[in-house]
Amino acid sequence: MEQRMKILREAADQQLLKPFRTHGWDTVVSSEDTSGEYLIVEAKKAAVTRRVALLYTSATDNKHYKVLDAAVDHIFTNGALYHIESFTRGITKPVTPVGDFFPVLVAWNKELTPDTNLPLPPARPRRVRRITGENPLAGIWSRLDQFASVTLAEKLILRRAKEESVDLTTETIRKKAEGVAFALRNASDYFRGVPFESLNKRILTLYYGSMALAFAEMLAAPKGPVDLDEVEGMTKYGHGLYVLPSGIGDFGGLNVGVIATGFFPRWATFLGHDTSVYPKEKAKTQSDLEKKPAGTVTTLRELLGALPELGDLFLEVFPTAPSWISVLPKLEDNKAGPGFGQSRQIGSTYIQLLDASGRILEAQVRATSWPITEITSIEVDAERGGAFRARVDHAGRAFWFEVLPVHHSPFKSGSTLILPVIAGMSEFRTVAMIILYSLSILVRYMPSAWRRVEGGDWDEHLSLVKNALGVFERVLPEQFLESIIGERIHATQPGSF
Numbered sequence: 001m002e003q004r005m006k007i008l009r010e011a012a013d014q015q016l017l018k019p020f021r022t023h024g025w026d027t028v029v030s031s032e033d034t035s036g037e038y039l040i041v042e043a044k045k046a047a048v049t050r051r052v053a054l055l056y057t058s059a060t061d062n063k064h065y066k067v068l069d070a071a072v073d074h075i076f077t078n079g080a081l082y083h084i085e086s087f088t089r090g091i092t093k094p095v096t097p098v099g100d101f102f103p104v105l106v107a108w109n110k111e112l113t114p115d116t117n118l119p120l121p122p123a124r125p126r127r128v129r130r131i132t133g134e135n136p137l138a139g140i141w142s143r144l145d146q147f148a149s150v151t152l153a154e155k156l157i158l159r160r161a162k163e164e165s166v167d168l169t170t171e172t173i174r175k176k177a178e179g180v181a182f183a184l185r186n187a188s189d190y191f192r193g194v195p196f197e198s199l200n201k202r203i204l205t206l207y208y209g210s211m212a213l214a215f216a217e218m219l220a221a222p223k224g225p226v227d228l229d230e231v232e233g234m235t236k237y238g239h240g241l242y243v244l245p246s247g248i249g250d251f252g253g254l255n256v257g258v259i260a261t262g263f264f265p266r267w268a269t270f271l272g273h274d275t276s277v278y279p280k281e282k283a284k285t286q287s288d289l290e291k292k293p294a295g296t297v298t299t300l301r302e303l304l305g306a307l308p309e310l311g312d313l314f315l316e317v318f319p320t321a322p323s324w325i326s327v328l329p330k331l332e333d334n335k336a337g338p339g340f341g342q343s344r345q346i347g348s349t350y351i352q353l354l355d356a357s358g359r360i361l362e363a364q365v366r367a368t369s370w371p372i373t374e375i376t377s378i379e380v381d382a383e384r385g386g387a388f389r390a391r392v393d394h395a396g397r398a399f400w401f402e403v404l405p406v407h408h409s410p411f412k413s414g415s416t417l418i419l420p421v422i423a424g425m426s427e428f429r430t431v432a433m434i435i436l437y438s439l440s441i442l443v444r445y446m447p448s449a450w451r452r453v454e455g456g457d458w459d460e461h462l463s464l465v466k467n468a469l470g471v472f473e474r475v476l477p478e479q480f481l482e483s484i485i486g487e488r489i490h491a492t493q494p495g496s497f
Contacts, residue, residue: 004056005034011078012054015098016041019105022333023350024376025050036064040072046112050074054098058082065091074104102334103346106391109374110348115393116371120403122272127487136410136491140477141188147216147484148184153177157220160486166222179219179228180484187212187480194473199454200443202469207436210472211263213480214433218270220484240264241434242282243441244289245449251458252301252318256438257283257292258423264433273424298422300438304464306418306431309411309471311356317460321359323419324407328352329400330389347395352378353417358385360419365390369424370417371403409475410491429479432472439465 012029020027025043030051032039037056042049051072055064058077068075069091076098088095096104131139147153154177161168168176190209194202215231218224225231240262246253258264260278269275277293289297305314306323314322333350351372353365362377365388374391392400405426406415418426422434442450452458453465482489 001034001037004037005032005039008037008039008054008056008078011098012039012041015078015101016052016054016076019101019333023105023109024374033064033067036060036067038064038068040068048108048112050108052076052101052104054078058084058087058095060087062087062089065095069093076101106346106348109391113373113391115348115395116373117393118369118371120396121405123397124402125482125487128490129485129487131489131491132494134493136493137474137477140481140489140491141191144184144477144481144484145188147220148181148188150174150177150181153180153184153220156180156485157222160220161222163486164222168222172226175227176219176224179225179231180216182228183212183216183219183231184484187216191473191477194469199466199469200450203436203439203443206469206472206476207433207440210429210433210436210476210480213476213484214263214267214429217480217483218267220486221270224270234263234266238262239437240266241437243438244283244286245446246299247286249449251449251453251461252299252304254300254438254442255283255289255297256300256303256422256434257289257297268423268425268430271425271427271430275423278423295420295423300435302421303431303435303438304468306421307428307435307468307471308407308416308418309409309475310464310467311412313464313467315357315359317464321355321361321364322357323364323421324416325360325365325388325419326354326356327401327404327406327415327417328354333389347393349392349394349400350374351390351392351400353388353390354380354384355386355388356384360386362388364419368419368426370405409471411471411474429476432476435468436472 017027020043025045027041027043030040030042037060038053041052041054053068053072053075055075055077057079058081065088072093075093075095077095078098080097084095131143133139147156154173157173157176187209190205190212194205197205218231219228238261240259241264242257242259244255246255258278259282260275260280265275265278278296279292283289283292283297301318301320302323304310305318305320308324328351330350330352362375365375371393372390373393376389378387378389380387392404394400394403397403401415404417407418407428408415418428418431420426425431453461478489478491
């Protein structure tokens with residue numbers, strides 16, 4: 001009997017105590033009963049106390065079940081159930097194998113921290129287009145260049161309209177295809193010349209090339225603008241962005257804001273963002289900035305900090321926290337193997353957010369509009385920076401990463417999340433567009449400030465800017481290709497994983 005109780009204690013430690021403690025519950029074995037071959041575990045979190053029993057076998061005398069029925073919230077058995085109805089007569093508490101503990105634990109966690117119940121983002125395409133070549137970017141551009149053909153652009157729009165059950169007339173399909181083809185020819189002309197131009201021209205060329213890709217993205221969508229004239233009409237009222245120098249003459253402190261008119265708010269609406277709080281007018285003075293709605297103004301420093309690809313380059317230049325964080329599932333909080341199947345069933349998965357800089361505050365993570373909760377700081381090796389644990393609620397989707405704006409990049413291994421730095425946006429391409437706009441304003445209208453970056457007392461920012469441009473050249477075409485064709489892109493070199 002003592003051997004059986006030893007086995008039971010070990011099972012309780014692995015299957016109950018450790019998961020409870022990992023999820024923040026203070027837990028102890030409050031009692032044992034050798035005659036009934038069971039033990040009771042008591043767990044406390046906040047003002048809630050839960051008690052569970054673990055039986056050595058489900059084939060236990062009914063009198064012991066009755067004792068436990070009055071003492072615990074849930075009864076678990078260390079093994080499969082055997083003729084359970086004959087042993088649990090009159091029992092009201094649930095009796096299940098201990099392997100089913102994870103969903104019960106998550107349900108109790110949710111009682112303390114309810115589901116976020118946020119609307120699900122649009123589902124990512126399931127179809128994957130694989131591009132393999134010594135120069136993946138060339139392969140990406142060859143696909144974009146295909147749709148510079150009106151004929152192929154028509155086929156693309158017709159295919160997407162059928163997939164999304166949108167009825168388009170023949171005339172509308174033709175107009176949209178002409179617009180896509182023209183926009184992509186324009187984008188190709190801009191991007192192809194970038195590597196051979198001066199820094200100033202690279203900035204301007206990348207900005208207008210990215211705008212052309214955004215035009216194509218909107219026109220290719222079945223529910224997007226009808227023709228190129230409609231998209232071009234969005235720009236008649238400006239770009240929808242503005243720049244205002246900081247009061248102390250600081251490159252990173254350059255203020256950047258959004259407004260309700262012009263191209264950018266129309267693009268943001270197309271991407272699913274709420275633009276109702278965008279102000280109607282630009283800020284013209286520092287005092288104006290204080291009157292703008294929260295979240296509609298940021299700085300160039302915060303925008304650059306939202307590029308995961310800059311990594312340590314950003315940390316060397318700026319003493320502030322970056323606005324991105326690495327993300328991966330927290331394996332010990334989600335039972336391995338079948339446990340991930342349970343995560344799908346219960347609609348929640350626990351993840352780990354790793355901050356290599358060690359500068360990101362928990363409040364920054366909480367301020368996002370992502371469907372995450374139970375956010376807590378956790379200890380990791382000092383060399384790895386800081387880390388947080390969180391629960392992702394993804395009811396209606398199989399996996400946690402389907403409801404988060406996960407960013408992948410050929411410049412960085414693993415998955416990252418971009419913390420919104422303006423207007424709640426986490427898309428890499430929206431951040432890139434705003435950065436390129438800001439730099440283009442510096443180049444064109446603030447030459448005295450730009451000279452300080454190129455060879456003056458602000459030259460510590462020059463490498464950062466050059467690296468950002470290199471990242472944009474590679475990443476933006478891939479991201480826009482995904483959106484234009486409605487497929488996920490996997491671009492690699494031969495022999496790579």
